[in-house]
Amino acid sequence: MGLAFDDGAIAEAHRITGGHPWLLRKLGSKIHEAFSDRAATKPVSLQDVEQIFAKAMRSFFAHVDWILKHLQNVAPDEHRLLHDLATRGSAVYEDLWADHEFREVFADHLVHYGLVKFDGNVPSVTIDLIIDAVKKPIAVDLKKQRAELMEAIDMLESSIRMRIREDLIGRMTSLEAVDAIVESIPREAKNRPSNREQLRVLGKTAGLKALTDALNWDDYLVVLEKYYDDIQWAGVAQPARDRIDELRKTTALAHVVRHNNESELEKTIAMNGFEKLYARFVNAIEYFTE
Numbered sequence: 001m002g003l004a005f006d007d008g009a010i011a012e013a014h015r016i017t018g019g020h021p022w023l024l025r026k027l028g029s030k031i032h033e034a035f036s037d038r039a040a041t042k043p044v045s046l047q048d049v050e051q052i053f054a055k056a057m058r059s060f061f062a063h064v065d066w067i068l069k070h071l072q073n074v075a076p077d078e079h080r081l082l083h084d085l086a087t088r089g090s091a092v093y094e095d096l097w098a099d100h101e102f103r104e105v106f107a108d109h110l111v112h113y114g115l116v117k118f119d120g121n122v123p124s125v126t127i128d129l130i131i132d133a134v135k136k137p138i139a140v141d142l143k144k145q146r147a148e149l150m151e152a153i154d155m156l157e158s159s160i161r162m163r164i165r166e167d168l169i170g171r172m173t174s175l176e177a178v179d180a181i182v183e184s185i186p187r188e189a190k191n192r193p194s195n196r197e198q199l200r201v202l203g204k205t206a207g208l209k210a211l212t213d214a215l216n217w218d219d220y221l222v223v224l225e226k227y228y229d230d231i232q233w234a235g236v237a238q239p240a241r242d243r244i245d246e247l248r249k250t251t252a253l254a255h256v257v258r259h260n261n262e263s264e265l266e267k268t269i270a271m272n273g274f275e276k277l278y279a280r281f282v283n284a285i286e287y288f289t290e
Helices: 005-017 023-036 047-076 076-088 089-093 103-112 128-135 140-170 174-184 196-206 208-213 219-228 240-259 264-272 276-287
Strands: 003-005 040-045 114-121 122-125
Touching: 003 005, 003 023, 005 023, 005 047, 005 103, 005 128, 023 047, 047 076, 047 128, 047 140, 047 196, 047 276, 076 089, 076 122, 076 128, 089 122, 089 219, 103 114, 103 122, 114 208, 114 219, 122 128, 140 174, 140 208, 140 240, 174 196, 174 208, 174 219, 196 208, 240 264, 240 276, 264 276
Parallel strands: 003 040
Antiparallel strands: 114 122
16 A cells, blocks of 8 residues: 554554454555555555544544444354443453353454453453443434434445445446446436546546545436446345445435434434444444455
């Protein structure tokens, strides 16, 4: 990628992410974006990592929330142990969990997930972001609920854009991918300010990322459906039609969260329940995150 991390930058990147591969990849992407106009190898310093992480911290919390929600869905016992370690400290392992016959199994799984490490015979949480996210109370007022939902929606949209870019580039050139995307989407769109020819020019002059950033939810769904077999879908296998229909319902809710007034959002949360609504976006993110 043309980035050269000095020793201080490497140490800070490890401190922030705990070596967790998803978080490391996310931090690397943020640093790449910050220096995307580089013409040659870019030295990355400790200060660069600190400043870029500070600007992107909300996005990292959204990513950590996704990790925790995913863990809660697929491994509730491991999630409960992680929660206790984060909120009560390592001593809980030899106190509250002392008589649990599977505690070593759960802890070993958390080690493999990159969430805890052992110091002797006692595990501890490796990432401060995880501790902060676990301790964060469930949002109860509408403003905080909307903020959390917005973070999850932003992460979903970013994941969709990345998946489209990476997977189409995997089977065609960048310029061919621009043409493929532009030819797939409607000529005009209600929530997209640019027409197809403007998007084509944008993609061929500013690149594929600029093009996907200019699309809207309906455009994403059209491209995902047309090139469904080229997308590296993650998560549980399911029929294409079911997956696209589920995404269509989820993106409709995303529009409500982002653009509707508070009374409409409040009705939507009351109808679905905040946790279930948030989980819907988390589950959709799982389609695109390995």
